[in-house]
Amino acid sequence: MRQTVRFYLGEDLCTLRDLSPTLTLLDWLRDRGRTGTKEGCNEGDCGACTVLVVRLEDGRLNWRAVNACIQFVSMLDGAQVFTIEDLGTADAPHPVQSAMVEQHGSQCGFCTPGFIMSMAAYRKAEGASTDDQAIDDALAGNLCRCTGYAPIVRAMKQAMAAGPDRFDTQVAAISERLTALQDGESVRLEGSEGTLSIPASADDLAEILLADPEATIVAGATDVGLWVTKGMRRLKHVVPIGRVPELRALTRTADGLRIGAAVTYQDARPAIAELLPDAGEMIRRLGSTQVRNSATVCGNIANGSPIGDGPPMFIAANATLHLRRGTERRSIALEDYFIAYGKQDRQPGEFVEALTIPIPAQNAQFRAYKISKRFDQDISAVLGAFMIETDDQGRITAVRLAYGGMAATPKRASGAEAALLGQVWDENALEAARSAILEDFSPLTDMRASAWYRQTVAANLLTRFFEETTGGGQARLARTGGLAHV
Ligand SMILES: Cc1cc2nc3c(=O)[nH]c(=O)nc-3n(C[C@H](O)[C@H](O)[C@H](O)COP(=O)(O)OP(=O)(O)OC[C@H]3O[C@@H](n4cnc5c(N)ncnc54)[C@H](O)[C@@H]3O)c2cc1C
Ligand code: FES
Ligand code: FES
Structure with missing residues (x-):
């Protein structure tokens, strides 16, 4: 067990013994006089604090722009950081x-x-x-x-x-340096500002959480970072999971795509896009490059947010969530993870190990639509994700309609699904589903959208789905002289 956090800042090896587990990289850099890295929003939105973090992953260097304001120094163990002063x-x-x-x-x-x-x-x-x-x-x-x-x-x-x-010419030197840091050791620091545990394996992580179920798991910190910088929360025990090899695995199996809990959206995106092209496109709009470089797919689920972009997409795709507590493992349908607002099906000491997205059936059609005030880097007001399967007669044999932003949790539109199942996918079925949606949800009015707007959009997204999956859109555009129905 190591009792230091080690990483390179530029060419200098930093070995930190006394470290607050939630000290942000931005504060640490600026305190050291590296003031070229600026503080703008302090919440991951403006990019003024962007730094370059290099890690050795599967024998290759992975270069990532990240927001230093919501990255904890403790997450950098084993990495090399470059700031503007190094350029x-x-x-x-x-x-x-x-x-x-x-x-x-x-x-x-x-x-x-x-x-x-x-x-x-x-x-x-x-x-x-x-x-x-x-x-x-x-x-x-x-x-x-x-x-x-x-x-x-x-x-x-x-x-x-x-x-x-200068980075291109230093690849060998950087690889050598980072290889020397890979000692496979877990890290534990206990200080006045809190405890830091960095597990080096999934077994270590399981033990740490059994011993202290109140510990805060940190994956990419794109949510947890804001608890600290904006919520001013003090976290007693922080457990970054970025060094756990089992959780960093992205595997294509016979069941589908298994995404480990430490896999970022940026790394998972190409594989997700292969299975579900629309989800790949949607992920392009999730946060920014810096956010996606840190944010994990499973963190987007584990946080239990009703407006996360991933959950409705993966629920529509019939994904399975894998959880572990000690040596006990279980797998549940992703939709069952979300019990109520702020309440998830996760026991004390349990953690998310991975998500599996099954391979869609040959005749399945999947679409995801994000409605937000701004196109890029904005939280959804409503996100609709739909999967439908039809037989040779156009009859609906399977349907999953999932929404974010419509209820206290990401949720399926069960009434609308019932209205569609077994019907021919035509305008009559669409109208029945549109009516059922009004009964399925009673959304809130908040700063992102009114309840009326959310209801209207939820139904209209179904129309868009119908147009796109039946080819009716072109015909309708011709009929309406170019005015889209949605
Ligand atoms: C500027 C900005 C823009 C954003 N834009 C979007 C957006 O467009 N769409 C969107 O959906 N989200 C967005 N987010 C929110 C955030 O990026 C995502 O929710 C992200 O996927 C969270 O993942 P993370 O790895 O950073 O989680 P973390 O912040 O590390 O953790 C989030 C929560 O999950 C828990 N957790 C993490 N991993 C596990 C695990 N393995 N087991 C159990 N619990 C765990 C943590 O304890 C914490 O409670 C944005 C955030 C920022 C800062
Ligand atoms: S200061 Fe704005 S993204 Fe970090
Ligand atoms: S904000 Fe002034 S140059 Fe960009």
Whole structure:
């Protein structure tokens, strides 16, 4: 058992013994004089605090832009962190820095270090292209108030065409350094500000939670980070799970896709998109690149939020949740995990091990629709995810309609499903389902949407689903002279 947290900051090995488990990376960096990393929102929204975190995963370096304001220093064990100060100098700038200067990508400069770190990370991203949409996605988590985005996008394109940077030439050295940190040891620190336990295996994690069921599991900290920075909560015992190899596994089995509890949305997205293309597209709109680089699929479920984007999609896809307490394991239908607002089917000391998404039937059609005030990086007002199977006569043989934002938990529209099952998937069936939806839910009015709006949207999303799965949309567009029904 190690009693230190070890990681590299730039080229320096940091070995921390006395560490608050919830000290944010942003506060720690700025206290050390690395003030190039800025504090804007302190809640993962603006990207001013973006840093580059490199980890050795399955023998390869994984480069990720993350928001330092909602990342705990204790989560960095075994990693290497680069900040704007590590990037380049006035005499030898990084290609992204040169491009930002040449393209006039900075005015007041407050957002600039964060942008530059996201841009440097994008240069290292697998399959990164100079496609406008891909660049917009990569930079959607960085906000700029004064320059405007066009020069920044131009700078990104210019930087993509530049030669190798200092990271490219240091791959071997970084791998060697990070390999030397992989000792397979669990970590335990007990200090005045709380206890930190970093398990190195699922068995360790199970033991830690049995001994202290009140301990807080931390996966990506994109929720837990805000409890600390905005909720001012003090957590007595923090258990980051990012180093547990079993939980980091993403496996395609005969049953489907098994996503371990420490797998991030960014890493899971391509595999999810292979099974459910619409879910892959939806994940592109979940948070920002920085958020998806930290946020886990299972954290999005474990938090029990009624407005998380993942749960309705995975409920519609008939996913199974795997839980473990000590040596006991159980698997439940994902929808059964959500009992009531703030109440989930998780016993003290139990943790989520993984989620399995089954392979959809050949004749299944799946769609997911997110309705939010802003397209990028916004929480849903309503999310509808639907899976339908029909036979040769067009009769519905299986149907799952799941919604987020319509009730105290993510929930299936059981009345609408009953109205559809066994019917031919036509306009009559659609109308019956639309009426049933009104009985299925009594949503709330809140700052995101009124109850009336939510009800209306929930029914209209069904119409959209009908149009898209029956090909009726084109015919209707022709009939209405281009005005869409939804
Ligand atoms: C700027 C921003 C934008 C966001 N946008 C979206 C969005 O568009 N859509 C959306 O759905 N969400 C969004 N979120 C919320 C958040 O990113 C997701 O809910 C995310 O998936 C949470 O995962 P995490 O790994 O960060 O969880 P954490 O914050 O680490 O944990 C969340 C909760 O789950 C518990 N937990 C984690 N892992 C386990 C486990 N294995 N077993 C048991 N309990 C566990 C934790 O104790 C905690 O209670 C956003 C957050 C931010 C900061
Ligand atoms: S300070 Fe805004 S994302 Fe971190
Ligand atoms: S340059 Fe001022 S906020 Fe971006």
